[in-house]
Amino acid sequence: MDRLEAGAAVEIARQKSGVSWPDLADLLCRSLVWTTSALLGQQPLTLEQAQLVGDKLGLDAEVVDALTLPPVRGARAVDTSEPVVYRLQEMVQVYGPALQRLIAEEFGDGIMSAIDFELEFERKQDPKGDRVVLTLNGKFLPYRVW
Template sequence: MKTAPTQTPSCCKADSLLTKEQMTERIISAKVKKQLTWTALAEQVGVDEVWLASACLGMNSMKHDLAEKLCAVLELPAEVLTALTVFPHKRWSFEIPQDPLIYRLYEIVGVYGETLKEVIHEKFGDGIMSAIDFSMTVGKEENPAGDRVVITLNGKFLPYKSW
C-alpha cells in the first residue's frame, strides 16, 4: 500500500518522529490485528470512513483530539498520534499504478476526464471543482447482475476570476 511521501519540516525533526509511511504501517497493522473495518473505526472516532482512511494512509492530517481517539481505539503510541497531526506533502508517483482498482480509477479519468470538464464548464462556467472543500462517499448498490460500486465526489465549484 503506497502512501504520499513526506518530508518533515526542519522545525519538527526529532528522532522519534515517524514518517507518514511508518505511521501508516503501524495503523494498518493495528487495524488488522483488531479486525476492524474503516467503517467501524470511523464510527468510534466520529468521522467519515473515506476521510479517516485517507488520513491514515498519509494524505490528510488529523486534529489532535481525533488522532487521540484513533490511537486509543487502536492502542497506538504517542509517536503515531504526532505523525497523524503533521501536515502531509500530497505528492504521488506519475507512474501508472498497477493495482487493478486504482488503475481503473485512472482509466475513468483518462477516458472521461475531458468529458467531465466539458459538462462542468457548460453547467457552471469556467472554473474547477475544489478538492479542498470536498467530500467523497463510497457506497454499495446490490444488483442481481453483480453488485455496483457507487462513488460520489462532491466538490465546491470555484470559478476562475476574470481580470
C-alpha cells in the same frame, strides 16, 4: 517514523484487532472516506483524534505522534499503477474530456474543486454482481476575470 509509516502501522493494528474502517469513522465522528484517508496519511489529525485512535488500536506513542504530522498528498502517496487505483486513473483518461466540456457548458469557465470536495463510498446490491458507487461532490469555482 513519517506520516505514511504511521498509516501502515494503523492498518496492521487494525487488521490484528479486527477494528473496521467504519468503526474508526464512528470513533472520530467523521465520514468513512475522510477517516480512512486521514489515517492513511492524506488528511491532518489533531492530537486528540490521534490519541483516540491510538487508544482504540493500542498504538505506540511514536505512532500517535507521527499521525499528527502534516498530511502527505503528493504523488508519492499513491502508486497509480496499482490495479484498483489504475481503474480510477483510466476513468480520468476516458471521461476527462467529456467532463471538461460538460462543466464548461453547464457552469461556465471554471473547475470542480478538489479541495472543497467530498467523496462518498457505497456498496450497491445488484443481482448481476454488487457495485461500487463513488459520489464526488466538489464546489464549482469560476475563473476570475480582472
